[in-house]
Amino acid sequence: MPRGCATMRLMGRDKSKYDLIVIGAGPSGMMAAGRAADLGARVLILEKKKRYGKKLLLTGGGRCNITNAEFDVRAFLEHFPESKQFLYSTFSKFSAKDTFTFFEKKGLPLVVEGRKRAFPETQNAEDVLRVMREYINKNGVEVKTGVRVASLEAKDGKVMSVKTSKDAEYFADNFAIATGGLAAPETGSTGDGFNMLEKLGHTIVPPTPNIVPLTTDESWVHNLSGLTLSFMTIRFIQKGKAKVKKTGKILFTHFGVSGPLILNAAREVVKLLEKGKVTASIDMFPDTQENELDRRILNLFDKNKNKLVRNVLPGVLHEALSEVVLKFPYINLFDREVNSVTKEERKRLVKKIKNLTFEITGTLGFDKAVITDGGVPPEEVNFKNMSSKIYPNLYLLGDILNTNRPSGGFSLQLCWTTGWVAGTDAGTHLETKSPSGIMEQI
Numbered sequence: 001m002p003r004g005c006a007t008m009r010l011m012g013r014d015k016s017k018y019d020l021i022v023i024g025a026g027p028s029g030m031m032a033a034g035r036a037a038d039l040g041a042r043v044l045i046l047e048k049k050k051r052y053g054k055k056l057l058l059t060g061g062g063r064c065n066i067t068n069a070e071f072d073v074r075a076f077l078e079h080f081p082e083s084k085q086f087l088y089s090t091f092s093k094f095s096a097k098d099t100f101t102f103f104e105k106k107g108l109p110l111v112v113e114g115r116k117r118a119f120p121e122t123q124n125a126e127d128v129l130r131v132m133r134e135y136i137n138k139n140g141v142e143v144k145t146g147v148r149v150a151s152l153e154a155k156d157g158k159v160m161s162v163k164t165s166k167d168a169e170y171f172a173d174n175f176a177i178a179t180g181g182l183a184a185p186e187t188g189s190t191g192d193g194f195n196m197l198e199k200l201g202h203t204i205v206p207p208t209p210n211i212v213p214l215t216t217d218e219s220w221v222h223n224l225s226g227l228t229l230s231f232m233t234i235r236f237i238q239k240g241k242a243k244v245k246k247t248g249k250i251l252f253t254h255f256g257v258s259g260p261l262i263l264n265a266a267r268e269v270v271k272l273l274e275k276g277k278v279t280a281s282i283d284m285f286p287d288t289q290e291n292e293l294d295r296r297i298l299n300l301f302d303k304n305k306n307k308l309v310r311n312v313l314p315g316v317l318h319e320a321l322s323e324v325v326l327k328f329p330y331i332n333l334f335d336r337e338v339n340s341v342t343k344e345e346r347k348r349l350v351k352k353i354k355n356l357t358f359e360i361t362g363t364l365g366f367d368k369a370v371i372t373d374g375g376v377p378p379e380e381v382n383f384k385n386m387s388s389k390i391y392p393n394l395y396l397l398g399d400i401l402n403t404n405r406p407s408g409g410f411s412l413q414l415c416w417t418t419g420w421v422a423g424t425d426a427g428t429h430l431e432t433k434s435p436s437g438i439m440e441q442i
């Protein structure tokens with residue numbers, strides 16, 4: 001829309017009323033606000049924190065895994081197992097490819113790394129925040145920081161205004177709730193949106209931490225802190241049955257285990273923990289049968305009969321892990337010479353290497369979670385424009401939605417997509433939704 005046209009519209013508007021009020025200046029809120037304003041809407045962002053974009057700066061370890069370069073929408077949505085059927089039309093309007101174009105046009109080209117993860121070429125999340133800030137500023141979005149929205153006031157199936165914790169009231173034709181979930185609450189996302197929506201009659205699927213490290217009390221795990229092992233298989237076992245199985249890289253930490261494999265298994269493990277005890281079992285040689293591994297170790301032992309087992313085993317197993325395994329009480333081979341090891345003891349060692357178990361005690365919680373599992377169920381959202389099915393003038397964006405997805409740039413893409421689609425809708429229907437339409441018809 002030509003700028004002059006947008007100005008004409010503004011002239012006819014009730015100055016105290018906005019076309020769109022966005023609650024929360026995270027990625028989804030900024031995208032919605034910038035897009036609507038670019039189309040000529042009068043937009044206000046209300047942000048609780050004094051400085052906004054805090055979580056965005058943490059993303060991708062400060063490098064911002066901005067999207068996933070899977071450009072086929074259906075293939076992209078395979079990563080949203082429970083909501084893909086709802087999201088197709090939304091993502092067709094603004095896909096990962098559009099994210100590439102959006103940021104490239106604003107002078108921030110993206111580069112692709114393993115698992116199709118895309119990052120800004122500058123490898124700096126600050127640049128992503130800068131681009132988004134420029135996008136809202138350039139389009140004239142008004143931003144009030146340090147303002148916590150306390151409630152949404154609704155009448156006859158329509159949201160009329162928002163009230164702040166200091167009792168100020170702001171009016172608009174449309175509202176967008178972009179307050180995030182509960183992950184990394186120090187960044188501002190403390191679940192306010194869930195509470196406000198629940199009061200309005202929306203269902204909120206109880207939030208639990210997702211994409212989150214797992215904890216254990218086993219000290220040998222803690223002692224391996226910093227060790228990363230590739231091509232391991234981990235099984236999560238409940239009542240003797242392997243319920244979840246993943247293969248990839250595991251990172252040992254001073255509290256338990258982490259790394260993409262663990263983070264992406266966390267949701268299922270959390271659900272198992274709700275039902276009872278969960279034991280993790282690591283197979284360090286997932287592609288090697290027990291008898292084959294036994295043969296390899298026997299070979300190694302045959303060549304090093306007079307050496308200490310602890311000096312020989314690192315020939316097949318990482319040194320730090322060898323030490324841990326050999327010191328287990330029921331293995332107890334750390335101080336033994338190879339020639340003293342019996343066949344039974346060797347077999348026990350092989351079994352241990354293929355089944356290294358420890359009990360999972362929980363997760364690091366919302367403080368260390370990347371996203372929240374839970375929130376507004378897809379059934380209550382009109383995905384054509386991201387509006388609430390209960391309040392058609394209320395958009396629901398980003399982490400507020402109950403949309404399970406893995407790490408790899410999928411969460412931010414959900415924000416860019418939902419923000420863009422809502423912003424487009426709010427900015428496109430100004431004539432019918434705002435009093436300014438009268439002016440424009442004249």
Ligand SMILES: Cc1cc2nc3c(=O)[nH]c(=O)nc-3n(C[C@H](O)[C@H](O)[C@H](O)COP(=O)(O)OP(=O)(O)OC[C@H]3O[C@@H](n4cnc5c(N)ncnc54)[C@H](O)[C@@H]3O)c2cc1C
Nearest residue numbers: 024026027028048059060065149180188398399409411412
């Ligand atoms: C450590 C970490 C790393 C991550 N890395 C990646 C990554 O590399 N790639 C990826 O795709 N995803 C990543 N994520 C996930 C991603 O950051 C989130 O999915 C995304 O930020 C969600 O955006 P949002 O707009 O929904 O909400 P948020 O970013 O959570 O923003 C919500 C905003 O709303 C404000 N707010 C809350 N309540 C109120 C209120 N009552 N009134 C006014 N304002 C309010 C908050 O202060 C905040 O500014 C990461 C998350 C974390 C925690």
